[in-house]
Amino acid sequence: GDSVTQMEGPVTLSEEAFLTINCTYTATGYPSLFWYVQYPGEGLQLLLKATKADDKGSNKGFEATYRKETTSFHLEKGSVQVSDSAVYFCALSDLSGGGTSYGKLTFGQGTILTVHP
Amino acid sequence: NAGVTQTPKFQVLKTGQSMTLQCAQDMNHEYMSWYRQDPGMGLRLIHYSVGAGITDQGEVPNGYNVSRSTTEDFPLRLLSAAPSQTSVYFCASSPRGGVGYEQYFGPGTRLTVT
Secondary structure (H helix, E strand, C coil), X not given: CCEEEECCCCEEEECCCCXXXXXXXXXXXXXXXXXXXXXXXXXXXXXXXXXXXXXXXXXXXXXXXXXXXXXXXCEEECCCCHXXXXXXXXXXXXXXXXXXHCCCEEECCCEEEEEEC | CCCEEEECCEEEECCCCCEEEEEEECCCCCEEEEEEECCCCCEEEEXXXXXXXXXXXXXXXXXXXXXXXXXXXXXXXXXXXXXXXXXXXXXXXXXXXCCCCCCEECCCEEEEEC
């Protein structure tokens, strides 16, 4: 079945540092890939997405490129801020697998990011 | 436009009790789903619905029931609560099911079963 693996956390950085959160996936079909962010006490929000190979998703200074050859979708930001402190989830959706997969998002375990001033 | 709303925000149940978690969306979305979030496991799909009157099981459906009588509402029922159901529950909706659609999440319900 489908699966998503994220780098082990938590990640602690100083403000203005460079961020990378690794994400690799296994999928039967041709998935769409997502990064969701969860701020403390809130639900998940879509951060960015990519629907085909070599697409780059970007939002709020974050970027991720869909790499089919390495089955990866690593999240990067050049200069993090304290307000970026949150939990980040990599996820995929894939139509293969029939009824129980329809519309389903398969999530990684989440990476806690803390940014200090 | 309130998006996806969930009630209650917090709930404590005793083992064996039943309850319903409420979820509503005002975006006229066809697809709605319930996930549970457990530490170190990401989110896992419990049940989903592709439209009013149509529901199906996700990967962890045991102990939960759903129904979808209207486009807007998608309640999740715990039939006989167990400590293993202690979790944070998220409802989500998207315009349609399938690959590539963004899902919009509610703020969550934190459930503790003692």
